[in-house]
Structures are given as structure tokens and as C-alpha cells.
Amino acid sequence: MTAGRILVINPNSNETVTAGLDEALKPLRIAGGPAIACMTLTEGPYGIESQRDVESVTLPLARLVEAHTDTDAFVIACYSDPGLHVCREATAKPVFGIQESGVVTALSRGDRFGVVAVAGRSIPRHLRYLRQMGLEARLANERPLDMTVAETASGADTFDRLVAVGGALVEEDGADVVILGCAGMARHRAGLEAALGVPVIDPTQAAVAMAVGAVALARANALAGTPAAP
Amino acid sequence: MTAGRILVINPNSNETVTAGLDEALKPLRIAGGPAIACMTLTEGPYGIESQRDVESVTLPLARLVEAHTDTDAFVIACYSDPGLHVCREATAKPVFGIQESGVVTALSRGDRFGVVAVAGRSIPRHLRYLRQMGLEARLANERPLDMTVAETASGADTFDRLVAVGGALVEEDGADVVILGCAGMARHRAGLEAALGVPVIDPTQAAVAMAVGAVALARANALAGTPAAP
Amino acid sequence: MTAGRILVINPNSNETVTAGLDEALKPLRIAGGPAIACMTLTEGPYGIESQRDVESVTLPLARLVEAHTDTDAFVIACYSDPGLHVCREATAKPVFGIQESGVVTALSRGDRFGVVAVAGRSIPRHLRYLRQMGLEARLANERPLDMTVAETASGADTFDRLVAVGGALVEEDGADVVILGCAGMARHRAGLEAALGVPVIDPTQAAVAMAVGAVALARANALAGTPAAP
């Protein structure tokens, strides 16, 4: 009865990241639930690190969203939420940004959230965006891993570093829920949660979970012939 | 692979409300997804309208949550989110309140949210709680239906009244997403959305949708033997 | 001419705490002013440390408030302000919570207030409540003594620890007024004030002081046959 289709777009052109998303979203592929497809924005830069990288994908994302008229919900899988508002303008279907979804999900799992960023330079951009969302009141702190993306990927030390930075968020900053501030760290989520003893949110999983719910509800109404209310 | 079980508790003792919840949650019962059970808190008052009503259910809810050790997530289905923090203390499983979930879901569907309350007297309690959540920055306004629960139930005029009040939230207050501020108006959600032209959030559906995602993710980790990260 | 009666309720069942309150309030027993009675909530837990402890006293407090129809004002003497709103619903007489009164009194004695908590685990609950009150803008910091209540009571080192923690609030966090975040530390107030060189607020004294004023004003009106204004 539900079914439907969610499109998760990796706005960078790194196929390994897309494959990682695909793996991370397996638990949300429920038998009778919406299909979850992951795709790479081929026009995107190899990684989204600067404001220019962010701006370079906004219109390609909007065009891609417009083109997929058969899709029930979209997820933009980059923690900077590039192009979120132009994509929302481009379609009446729900569009989820992973930072936004990660933060609002964290708000329902703890009182003050900490964020683990990959690089320190993206933190000011994230804080500016938190202000835009009006959600800074419950931020405990955001701390960087201070690793290159390459180092993060090889991962030998990534988990140890996550535990150290996440631990500082919990012990020193008072966070009782932690968000992975990046689309590519989902494989560490459960382990980090066990290590820290507080909920850890992978933002792409959070966004897709919200999309699953939105699609299920929208399709039920469509089947019922929606405006049958009174 | 997912499965698992979500318990939705109606903290008042009105079985008709519970039956309505059960109906409203059908779209979220996805084949292969978590079972969604609705139950009535028999010790609860017939309706939750006063602060005393709120307080009267907090410990019964906590006991009930503690007793259901086989449940993967809980939803407290009253817009006052009674007992939310004591229930979270009582279990390590996720517990969702419907006001909290309704508001954070609305934050990902529009910029400023409006709330339709049943009775004007509950609005100050809701505003106080919004401040507690630190989420008042994006409230457009909350307006009451000014109907009795009985009138709401009979429903002859309920939908018209919802359209009038929701319309004022959109046109006069600038809301671009509307939350039904009550556990019992889900049957009007889709119709109101069509009438207003902006997303309308039923808070119980929003909470259960978040619970579906949380359960799917938690069970995947459990199956995988969680802390296998590095 | 004033007289009248204030009831100070210790919501835990520890009589030693009640006796300490009684002692701490002596300076506010003014010859012609309201009588100040302290009582123990016998149904209460031995200490209020968890959210469950908080919830367990809300209805007993409301019943107690309702039963004392001869009382002119109530003070709930626990820094978590348990049951404050349900008690206010239960009576038209003023009801004061000691955290609320301590904070608003501090706002009139300094620019940024620091709070000394007994245990670190209660700090998130206090911060959540500060947000609910909308009063977090002037919080310098809250720091814990990290002592057990038993250690606090024996007190050998309590004063030294208060000076250390209070000093950090003043020197490192910029507090220019300090609140004792507990109902049972009044005997250290004056000494700590002398040691720190900034005003130190005992929250129960602050609440009862506000109650004295409220009772004096209410009784004057009653004697005068209130609504004689125009």
C-alpha cells in the first residue's frame, strides 16, 4: 500500500560516498515501504568544502529535482544542505536537507546536541545556518575532527578520533545527543553510540527516516482520494 | 529484517480517541516495518485539559513504559507531551512526544509554523513548552478552534472551523506549515492541506514516523552486533 | 495589621531539611508580618534527585495546597520547582517556586548570575527549566559541587567546596551574583557572600521574601475592601 520512491542525491561527484550512503540506508529499506535510490550529482565537485562548492550545485540539484517527477520525496545528502530552498521551490514534494533533519531529529532525542564536523573551516558555515534555522538555543558545541577527507576515508584512526571528539562534546560541553556532521560517517554511528552512551544521529539516516514517513502519509492520502475530509 | 514494535499510548481514557489514533496510523504500518500498537492509559482522565490532568498521567505513563520491555519505541499521544521526560528517564528506548515531534517535523516542511489548538486555555501551556524546547523563534502563531472536544468529535462544523483558523494562520500570521495541535484531528489532515495549500502536520503521525525510522535503525544495529565500528 | 500565613513545603520527606529551612527563614519572621510555617511532604521521596522524584510530588503538593485554604501564600522549597504550575492551578493564592524566585531575585542584584548545583546530573534539568522561564540570557554558568547530599550535610568540606565553585563562577564565568541551587545550603549563604564578595542568594529565602511582600499587599487590600479604586 505504501511503496513510493525516495531519491537521495549526493551532491558531490564522489561515487564512493554515494555507495556509502546506499549501504547506510539499508535499514530504512522496509519491505512494503518506499524504494530508496541513491544517485550521484555528476556535475558536482569531488567534495563540498567551500562556499563555492555549495553554490556550484544549487541549480543542478534543482534541475534534477524537477526532472524526477515520479519521485515522492528528495534528500540532499550533504551536511551544508546546498540548494535546499531552491529545490523546495522547484517541487511540491517534500525535500529534506540532512543538516536540518539531523538537528531536528537530535532535538527529539536529547536536550543539548553536539556536532562532530570533519573540518574546522566548515563550522562557521554550520553555525550561520543554525542561526538561519533559529535552532541555536540547544547547541552544546560543534567540534572538528581536524582530519582530511582522505584520512577520514581510510579510517584507521577515524573511529578513535570520533570517540575523542564526541567524548569532549558530552563530557566538557554537556551534549546528551551527538550528530555526525557529514554525509559519510554512518558506518561509525552505532559504534560511537555504544562508546559514548548517548544517542548518535547520522543525518542522512535521519533525513531518509523523515522522508519514509512523509511518503507513507502522502501516498495513503493519494490512494484515499485526498480531500475527503468532512 | 526490520520489524520491531512501537507502542502509542493515549494518556486519556477515552477509547474513541485511541481508535482514532489507530486509524490515523494505518499508513505508517508498512509491511516489514515495525508493528504499531495503540493503547489507552486506563488510569488517565477522560480528557487532558488542565495541568492537573497532565500531572495525573506522568507516573502511570512511566510505569507503563517500564513494563513494556519488549517495545522498541514509545509515543505519548497527547499534545501536552505529559510525562515525556520521566518516561525518557524510565527507559533507554526512544520516547517521542507528539508536540515535540510535530514541531520539529514542521520545521523541515516550512519556515514558520502555525498551530491550531482546540481550546484557547491550553495555548499558554503550549507556548511555555515551546520556550522550554527553545523552538519559539519560528512560531507564526497559535490560534484556538474555540470548540469543545465534544463539538470537535461530532465534527459537523469542525472542518470548516479548521479551514477558517488555519487560513488565518497562513494569511494573517504568515505560517507556511500548519500543525494540528491535538491528538484527535488526523482525519482532517489531508483535507485541510488541500484546502490551505500548505503542508499540514498531524503530530501523532509525525511522532510515529520518527519512531519508525528510529526502530528500523536500532534493529539493524542490533542484528549486526552493534559496536563493530572500527 | 499585616499578619497572615505563609506555608513553606519541603517536598521531600527528610525532616532535617525541613528543620534547616525553618532555621533559615527566621530572619523573615517579622513581628507584625506573616507567620511562616514549614512542613514536610510526608509522601515525598527522601530526596528529589530524578525526574521521577519530581513527578512523584506534583499531585500531593497540589492536594496539600488545596487543603490549606487558610494560607495566604505557598512556597515549594525544592530547586526543581516540582508541581509549581499545578499548584498555581489549584489555588488563587500566590505560589512561589524557589528556583524561579532565586533567579528573579538574582536578576535584581547583579547582571549575570551563577548557580551552584549539588549534583551535575541536575544541571540539564535546571537549564531546560531556565529556557522554559525564558531567563537564560543572563546565566553566567551553572557548576556542580559534585558532592553527595550526605557529604553536603556533614559539611566538613562543604563550605570550602562552595567557595571554590562559587569562585570559579565569579572569576572564570563572569558571574556577579551567585545562587545556591538547592534548598539546603542557606546556612552557608552569608559566609559565602563574604568570601566571594558578590551577593549570594538562598532561593528559599528569596521565595519567602517575595511571599512576605505578596501577603502584606493582599491583606491590606482585603482589609480595605478591595475594589474601592475609582
Added chain:
Amino acid sequence: MTAGRILVINPNSNETVTAGLDEALKPLRIAGGPAIACMTLTEGPYGIESQRDVESVTLPLARLVEAHTDTDAFVIACYSDPGLHVCREATAKPVFGIQESGVVTALSRGDRFGVVAVAGRSIPRHLRYLRQMGLEARLANERPLDMTVAETASGADTFDRLVAVGGALVEEDGADVVILGCAGMARHRAGLEAALGVPVIDPTQAAVAMAVGAVALARANALAGTPAAP
């Protein structure tokens, strides 16, 4: 045992206002409690309506505070709280401003406060000061009487106008406690409270009530030979 002395300073030179304060404070003159003296700042302007009026009294107030070394607490009885910070610098004794005290007292009597100003032109000054205090989150609204001080004094219509403006604060703006935004309307407090059905705060009474508590506590410590804590 308490006794001590509170000096209430009317910063304008209108003796009728001072006499009104003296009358309004009768209920707070408790046998055994601090003496409450009211005095007129003879250098003050006849009324304090402009920013220049405010500035003209700051140093005279500080000198007056410095000169009264035998006084235990001071109250500056003008709703603009002129010179509050310079007076606090001039003495180690507590100094209370009536707007500050009125607002913090209102915070403990209701959730959202409304203010009745005499003249519309002072409202921006009051709002700026509320921001300075960090207390604007719970303001419902401030509305003017739009009467001259002369008209207010003659009073034929003052009470009716107070009921109308206070009613708008309650009914339209959601205030559940109302502050009289002026030092000279205490005689209407009780009547207005009866008419509106919500607590009405006279700010001078609120400030003196806080001063009574502060003096009682300070004198108890002094008698006890303060720093006898540990």
C-alpha cells in the same frame, strides 16, 4: 530583631507623587520590619518624561545614595529606573529599580506580562530597557493609557481607561499578569486586579517588598556576625 531602614526616592520633584508613594507603601510597613521612608529628589524635574529628564537625575541620585550611609536598601521610584547602575556602583547596599522589580515580580505571578504605560512615547525606552535586562521573551505587550499625567492624577476616567487598556493586554495580547508602568497608579492596583481577574503589580510595591526581604536577611547576618559559616 529586623528593623533597619529603606529609602524610597521619588526622582521627580512632585511632592504629590511622593505622598502617593508613601500611602501606597503602608501595607509594607510591618511592625518589627524595616522603616520605609519616602523622599523627593528636590533637584529632579517635575516629571520624568524625556531621556534628558532621566539623565538629569542620575548623579543627584548617586550622591543621595552615598550620603545615606545609615540606610539598608534603596528604591528608585520611577519606571525608567534612572541612575540604577550608578547608584549600585555608589553603595554596597541593595538598590532596586521599580521597572526591574516590577518585571521580575510579574515573572513569578504569571507566564506573560503586559504593561500599562502612561504615555506612548515612553514605550520605546521601556522596550530598549527590557532588552537590556534580557527579559523581553515573556512580554505580551505594552500599551499606553494615552493620558497626560495631569489627567491621570485627576483620575475621573483613569480607572476606566486602566480597565480598558489592561483588558486589551489580557484578552488580545494574552497577558496573564499586568504591570502598572508608572510610580503613581498604586491606588488603582487592587481594583484593577479585581476587574481584570489576573494579578496586577504595582512596581514600587514590588521593589519595596524585595527590599524588605533583602534588609531582613542582611540584618540577620549582621547580628549573627556574618561570616560564621563553616
Added chain:
Amino acid sequence: MTAGRILVINPNSNETVTAGLDEALKPLRIAGGPAIACMTLTEGPYGIESQRDVESVTLPLARLVEAHTDTDAFVIACYSDPGLHVCREATAKPVFGIQESGVVTALSRGDRFGVVAVAGRSIPRHLRYLRQMGLEARLANERPLDMTVAETASGADTFDRLVAVGGALVEEDGADVVILGCAGMARHRAGLEAALGVPVIDPTQAAVAMAVGAVALARANALAGTPAAP
């Protein structure tokens, strides 16, 4: 000694708008001061009304800023401040957005600012941006002219409409300074200021005035051989 060069970029391709900017900036072309050049972004849409219009100019603006290495400061002359952060990333020279400059200039001319928008649909985008800037605390209100750009240009009724909307901002919303929320209404600034009796800010003039100061200071340092401080 000063001189230097400011480039004002109209991000839409409407040359009439650019010519209007050029005219509006005449008073800021001071003998001896920086040259002020206005140019049209030829790749831009004819008007910037949607989020897509905003996104379509961000990279062209960044490229243009990068190409003008001989320019001392840049002004992006559209009230949505498109591309502001990517342009700041693209150059070490100061870049001013006109909404940001208009608002911060208004903050130094009044206590609460009102904004006149051309179209109602852009108001949510402006409010979201105000939150991003953290500057919403002093917003009185934003109201739309509800005219098409074409109607605004012909202007027969534009001034009357500005007076009506500006008057509502002042009289009903309490604004004591008004911002023209558009790059193309500078010719009405002085007249509207006279009509309303409060300062009226043209945001492009405000931005260029800030740029004049920044250029003058930067060039003085360059001439002096900057880091000669100690």
C-alpha cells in the same frame, strides 16, 4: 590621497535599474573619494524574484568579483544579498550586501526598524535571512507594497503607496526608522523621510557609504605601508 574604486553590481540584467543606482549614488561620489562604478550582471535574470533567480547569479557574481582585481570594495545591489558569502570567499576585499548594510545602518539610526518590501512573497526569504544575521530582535515589521515591479517603476502611485505602508510601519508597528527593501526606490528616500518624520534608509546608499569608509581606511594603510604599528 583616498581615491580607489568601488564596484556596485546590479545582479539583474535590467539596465534601467543600474541607471537608477548610478543616479542614487551621486551624493556619495565625493571629490577625492573612491570612484563608484555601477555595472549590470548581464547573465542575470531580468528581475530577482524567486530563490532560483537568487541562485542563478551567485557564481557569476563570484567570477565577476574575482576578475576585478583592481577594485577596492564591492557592493551587491539586490535586497536578497545573493552570493554574498561566496563573493566574500572569492576576494579579500570587502564585499557589502545591501540588505545587511541597510539593516546595520538602520540599527544606528533608530531602535526598531521597519522594512518596505515590494512583493509579499519575498518577505519570508528576508525574515529567514534576518534570522541568519541574528538581527531579528529589533525588527518592528516588514510590510509589502503589493505592487508589481512594473507598477513600481511607472511610479504614479508608488510614492503614495510608500507613504501608506511606511506610515503603518511607524504608527502601528512602532518602527522609528524605515528601510526601503529593494534596490530601486532610492529616488523616493528623501521624500518619504520628510513624509514619515523618521529616518529612511536606502540600502544601496547605505552599503556604498560603508564601502567608501572601508576603502578610505584601507588605502590609507596601504600608502602608509601597513604593519608599522608598534
Added chain:
Amino acid sequence: MTAGRILVINPNSNETVTAGLDEALKPLRIAGGPAIACMTLTEGPYGIESQRDVESVTLPLARLVEAHTDTDAFVIACYSDPGLHVCREATAKPVFGIQESGVVTALSRGDRFGVVAVAGRSIPRHLRYLRQMGLEARLANERPLDMTVAETASGADTFDRLVAVGGALVEEDGADVVILGCAGMARHRAGLEAALGVPVIDPTQAAVAMAVGAVALARANALAGTPAAP
């Protein structure tokens, strides 16, 4: 065509400070732009360090502003912005305070601003004023030099200390723009900017730059016979 006259008032009586201002403002003396005169408030204290110092200059400043009817804009050159609102009441010409101007200018040059104060004791006064302006959301931190004014003047170590304190603001507190929190450190601005690698704002220069723009615009309107709009 522009010309006109800006009066910069040093509210303390230290002529050396005035001479330093005069030197610091040279870059803003543009050939055809407004004359910039600096004067000493001879009634002022030798330095403005306490609240009493602040209050002592408010009325003298207002009188001085009223007396200079031939002046087009005023700048009060003390970081406490003494008398700003009474001066604005005293004249219809623009009056700029240097803290206000420094902060709003910083808001257009970076995302989070740091402030270097001379003395730690003035920081609470500055923070209180930031709250009054509603501009605290983007404060990274304020840190003191902890030097006497005399030490600052001799300057041997002043620059090194500025680099250390400014560096802490940038590296530890996340500031990306720094404000010199004092009227007398302009000679270090350019050097500090080079050393820190982020914009450094001298607040007097910022205020005068804003005044130059305001005067240029006001005089253009005056020449044109202002209200010629429609």
C-alpha cells in the same frame, strides 16, 4: 558638492586622546567630503572608567550637541557610548556612538566578532549594552588587555598584548573580525589586522565613516530641495 561638518567629541578631558582621534581620522578626511573636527569635552573626567564617569558626561554632551547647530553629524568617541540617547533626543541630526558603529560595521565584515577591551571591569557594562542593542547573538567573546590606560599609552608592549588577546579571540573563540574596544587604539589597527589575518575595526573610524555617508546623503537632499519625490 558634499562638504558639511562632522563633530567628533572625546567625552574625556584628556587632550592626548583627542589628538590621537584627530590623527586616526585623517584617512576619512576626503577632499570634497565633510570636514571632521575633533574636540575635547572639557567638563569630562580624565578617563571614562566607571558608571559615574559615564553619567557625568551625558548632559554636557547633550548641551554641546544642541549648541552646534551648524554641524551635520556627531560622533561620541568613547566605547561606552555615553549619552547617546539623550544626544539623539537633543538634535535631529544623526548621532553615532562608537561601540554601536563598531559592532554594526563588524557585522558586515565577519560572522562572529571579538572585542578587545582595555580593562576587564568594563566588560560587564559592554555586555549589558550589547544586550540592549539586541546584538549579542554574534559575539564570539570579549577579552581584556588587562593593562592600565597609562601602560596602553606608553605602548611598548601594547601591540604584543593586542596580538595575544586578538589571537585568542580568533583561535579559541572563533572570531573572524575583531573590534578595538576603546577610542585610543586606532594606530594599532592596520598592524593588528596584518598580524591576525582578519579584519580589525577601529570603532571611531567606523562611526565617522558612517557619519561621512550620512552627511553626504543628507546634504544632497538639502541641495535638491528634499521632498521632491513624487
